[in-house]
Amino acid sequence: MTSDIDLRRRYLDLVERALLNEIHGEPRLDAFVRGAAIRLRHPWETRAWRRFWPVKAHSMIGRARLSNLRSLVEATLRDGVPGDFIETGVWRGGACILMRAVLAAHAIADRRVFVADSFEGLPRPDKSRYPADRGDRLFSFGELAVSEDEVRRNFEAYGLLDDQVVFLKGLFKDTLPGLRGERFALIRLDGDMYASTMDALENLYDGLSSGGYVVVDDYGVILSCRRAVQDFLGRRGLDPVIEPIDASGVWWKKA
Numbered sequence: 104m105t106s107d108i109d110l111r112r113r114y115l116d117l118v119e120r121a122l123l124n125e126i127h128g129e130p131r132l133d134a135f136v137r138g139a140a141i142r143l144r145h146p147w148e149t150r151a152w153r154r155f156w157p158v159k160a161h162s163m164i165g166r167a168r169l170s171n172l173r174s175l176v177e178a179t180l181r182d183g184v185p186g187d188f189i190e191t192g193v194w195r196g197g198a199c200i201l202m203r204a205v206l207a208a209h210a211i212a213d214r215r216v217f218v219a220d221s222f223e224g225l226p227r228p229d230k231s232r233y234p235a236d237r238g239d240r241l242f243s244f245g246e247l248a249v250s251e252d253e254v255r256r257n258f259e260a261y262g263l264l265d266d267q268v269v270f271l272k273g274l275f276k277d278t279l280p281g282l283r284g285e286r287f288a289l290i291r292l293d294g295d296m297y298a299s300t301m302d303a304l305e306n307l308y309d310g311l312s313s314g315g316y317v318v319v320d321d322y323g324v325i326l327s328c329r330r331a332v333q334d335f336l337g338r339r340g341l342d343p344v345i346e347p348i349d350a351s352g353v354w355w356k357k358a
């Protein structure tokens with residue numbers, strides 16, 4: 104007989120595969136055409152990671168970072184770390200959908216998933232406030248602008264859109280201060296830029312429970328994101344053990 108634990112694992116495995124579009128597979132021709140269009144429109148952009156933006160999948164973060172997220176969310180539930188969950192920078196919503204799926208799989212009805220994004224892509228760099236973002240041109244990629252309606256539809260497609268999902272539309276510098284005082288079990292930062300990473304840390308870190316987790320998606324591949332993390336930790340005199348997930352993502356546990 105299949106145990107509850109086995110059914111839960113199979114359900115979450117299936118959600119992960121669906122989020123990565125492994126079931127139908129990414130359309131190769133579309134991926135090729137889109138890659139070529141990006142190269143033509145942004146010839147200055149040589150960074151390799153743009154190749155990993157999927158055509159149809161609901162998340163661009165790949166298997167290792169999705170699985171890591173699932174196990175950290177499950178660890179907070181197992182260890183009774185209080186609080187909600189948030190991703191800052193959601194794109195098509197995949198990582199947030201996975202967090203909501205984990206809550207569903209464990210029949211958790213009293214925790215929420217916050218879905219924070221401009222839903223219009225990245226902002227232009229504010230060089231006076233954050234000089235580290237000088238020259239950043241991610242704002243010019245239309246591929247990174249996904250509307251709130253589309254993200255809601257994606258949640259619906261998994262049967263996971265309900266009042267445990269809270270949408271927070273706007274730039275982080277405007278929306279995240281409103282979350283001061285909220286308690287989080289895990290915060291997942293995926294805003295790519297120095298400003299987006301720093302705004303998230305400054306507004307959310309104090310609300311993160313002891314024993315809760317910080318995940319930073321771009322630490323390994325975007326220098327300005329890593330610098331924001333280092334500046335924040337340095338200013339606070341914190342020196343956590345930062346664990347790599349893959350070449351890009353990292354996490355640490357709040358003491």
Ligand SMILES: C[S@@+](CC[C@H](N)C(=O)[O-])C[C@H]1O[C@@H](n2cnc3c(N)ncnc32)[C@H](O)[C@@H]1O
Pocket residue numbers: 161162163164190191192193194195196197198199219220221222223224225226247248249273274275276293294295296298299
């Ligand atoms: C790399 S994508 C996120 C990928 C996503 N986590 C996934 O699972 O595929 C970055 C997202 O961050 C958002 N973003 C970046 N900086 C932002 C800011 N300062 N305010 C609001 N949204 C921001 C963009 O709109 C975009 O949706």
